[in-house]
Amino acid sequence: MNKMLRDERVTLSHGGGGKAMRDLIQSVFTDVFEPESSEDQARLMSDALLEKGAKLAFTTDSYVVTPVEFPGGDIGKIAVCGTVNDLAVGGAKPLWLSAAFIIEEGTEIALLRRIVASMKAEADKAGVKIVTGDTKVVGRGSADQVFITSSGVGVIPADRDIRADSIQDGDVAIVNGVLGDHGATILAARGDMMLMSDLQSDCAALGHLMEAVCHAVPVRACRDATRGGIASSLNEMAEAAGLSIELDETTLPLRAEVKGTCEILGLDPLYLANEGTLVLFVAPEHADAALAAMRSVDTGRDAAIIGRAKAGTPMVTMKTAFGGSRIVDMLVGEQLPRIC
Amino acid sequence: MAFQIRIRGQVQGVGFRPFIWQLAQRFGIEGDVRNDAEGVLIRCVCVDDGFLNAIRAETPQLARIDAVEVSEIDAALGKGFTIAQSGAKGAETRVTPDAATCPDCVTEIRSAGRRHGYAFTNCTHCGPRFTILKQLPYDRAQTSMATFDMCDDCAAEYGNPADRRFHAQPIACPACGPHVLIEPAAVDPIADAARRLLDGQIIAIKGLGGFHLCCDATNPDAIAELRRRKHRPTKPLALMGPIDVIETYARISDSARELISDPAAPIVLLNKAAPLPDGLAPGQTQLGWMLPYTPLHHLILDAIQRPLVMTSGNLSGEPQVIGNDEAREKLGQFADAFVMHNRDIQRRLDDSVERADPPMVLRRARGRVPGTFPLPPGFEQSKPIIAYGGQMKSAICLTKNGQALLGHHMGDLDDLLCGIEFEKAVADYSALFDHSPAFAAVDAHAGYRSTQFAQTQSVEQIEVWHHHAHMAACMGENLWPLDGGKVVGLIMDGTGLGPDGTLWGGEILLGDYRGFDHMGGLSPAPLAGGDMAAREPWRNAMVRLDQAGLSDWADNLFPNAPRDILRHAVAKGLNAPMSSSAGRLFDAVAAVLGICPMGQSFEGEAAMRLEALIDPAEKHGYAFRVSNRQIDPAPIWQQINDDLRADTSREKIAARFHLGLAKVFAAQARDLVQSGQAQAIALSGGCFQNAALLQMVCNALDDLPVLIHRRIPANDGGLAFGQAMIAAAKTI
């Protein structure tokens, strides 16, 4: 490791293309990620690609999180998990990732190292390789410490076809764990909520979970519930499937702290962001096997049925504790009060 | 040479043609009478002043004459006087609201005869109309009565112009009409229902526009049990009783007696006279009463001789149940037995809720809908508009040919069934009114489901600001002309989106139907937790006390509330949008006085209880700070605090707050009128359901022209009417 870089901050010269930049990239990124190719491209090969009928899956996402480190994770972990999850929920086995960093002048290099280490650890855990990347340095105020864009490539086996429009009337909706932890944790870490609790982001890569459940039962459809919460994912799925999705308020897996915090702040946990939560649909006769498979994996320990698909107008509804049903909308911008 | 008499107004389906036939017999008039698209048309050989006067003087109870126009025509008329049958073209184009059982029919069910004890007795002066209608024209075949073939006796009455059942579409008798049943089954359903009620049981009863849940209103245990089962801790329960029973328990003025006896049979809010169990309406000085309005109600009340709780039969937040199977499925958890019948309800209509002194409609539904309102002068040529209303007290409005049809109250559109009902109502009223809109008027709040639904329709939309719509609803109801000049709108409301992106609700507007300027209003405060602020009054008290530098007092008042988290959220702007809501200011004052500070169990509870406290003898009002028409409530908190320390009663404090608020708003309006900038003052917004506030503002402006709501709700139930007026004015 280059000693000169320890305890220093990123300056504009680190983005200048000269030796400073090379040192930064070498010591902070390449030493950790160890890409196989020294060319400016990754050259990829996998047996999975050779299977007849297999499909390549390719996804990209940008990550902007404030604060960049929070209980249970950091922006690097989210970047890996988010991209792995985008692949996994489509039935792909995630294989390779890229990572492009936009770094604000003045960012602590120690922070960068922590982020990169956490990316590496998460990638190893998820069984993916970070094979290519890029860095850019921008002036103060042009970014907030670090922004990361990561793309991912995976392979979908020939026998899998996971898509929202294949959901059938009666299919069961299952989530892998409690809702809203990430959103609530981020609010807490921002100091927006003075929370006493030890809330942790649910940030996790779900590739292993998906492999487990896909081997157990045919999964009809799956989405990860990130920004916009479970409500937005389910609305998208209802729309794509042309079916209504009915939730049951009394069975929603919610941590008491998250529920309480939401009540105080007037927020709806269904709209809170998650980073390690997916919702999938299986035929009702496969629900038990799916639950068992999910619960056998760490990230699916709290898996629960939250509702089912029904023929009807594409929308999401929730049976309330007193038996009525309310419409769970797609979030329209910032939610402004409507009680008059 | 002959004459025609054109009669406009509510003249179809109300026994108008037989009424004319009978007059013609009396005055010896020859000619005929028919219904057509414009109303009723009489043709006669000669016109007699006595005949014309009698048409107006003796109009049937359910009819309303807007105009009588006489002109000469060329026609050869036969001998005698005939009633022309309704052909396809001359079909009855309108249907009137449902009407309470008339005195003649009540007498009939209590007397020996073929309709003795018959629960479906009706005549042209009473009975179901809109709630049994499938589609127009209003003919028996198009109603729930289509499956019942008239017996010979009924057919004879139906065909006899001298009979009060001439062309009464829902005519029936025990031999041919619907019948009552009770589940679990019993030989005499009425007697069994009465026995159960007297036992303290809860019964679901099928009414005109939906099911009710009923129990003995003098039995505190039954009331507590009903509340427990319905998860309805404190929201007032409506009561039903015959007039003599109501007079025992309530103080009833002449105007209230007239209102409660109206064929619309609304729930009327009346002051308590003798005690009934506290659980009926905790903390309220008024109870909502209505008279029995179907023969079934009369029969049950005759059998038990005491008041009944009549609350709508629904799951919390859902629309009232109307079908028998639906009732069994949904109300089974609440009711010990069901009193039902085999006449289907086609349209769900809640009971209307009204006040007599001063007259106002709080919830407009059964008995009032589908009544229409004339549009003001200047709107004669306006294009047909559909207006989609608000979010929480949804109702739609259609305008056409100088008339506005304001649909029934439907409730919070976030509820799935309310949302479905809303979408159905749009199609249904459009078909009934033969309406194809040129423009759609919507609230500017993109989060309202009504606005979102309008966006799925193909009609060009006109966005209307919430409080401009309230103002225009008040102007329109009062027939303020299109070009009548500018009006000051004093709008005191919950929250609605303002053009500056904040939530308005205590505003002084100056304008007309086409536009407005914002002249001032309440100083804003954050809504801590967004809509949660409307549920928990203490949040509003805390932010207002913090603004006034009295945070310590807030800490003392609400020691166990999560104050720090919310203050933090407010400071960070996390779900704490700014709002000048008047409704939330009432909540804040209520919370400071200890009125349900930690949570209201229904909308408006805190404000209603604050109003109920008022000491009517109090004359003094708190002083607000005013600069540039900005009304800052900050100074009132110290005055309240001083009063509390001086042991001033909460009754006086409640009065002083109301008086201070009324006076400060009234002073701004007065100034705008006296300086010649406005011709009149319109009072609108949900806070004007508060009779005390309305009276105080009116008193402060008693020498100036003031427009107030009477038949159109001041709350969001009237919003669609105002939206329609604005869209019509902008597109003329």
Ligand SMILES: [Fe+3]
């Ligand atoms: Fe309003």
Ligand SMILES: [Mg+2]
């Ligand atoms: Mg993506």
Ligand SMILES: [Zn+2]
């Ligand atoms: Zn009658």
Ligand SMILES: [Zn+2]
């Ligand atoms: Zn009969």
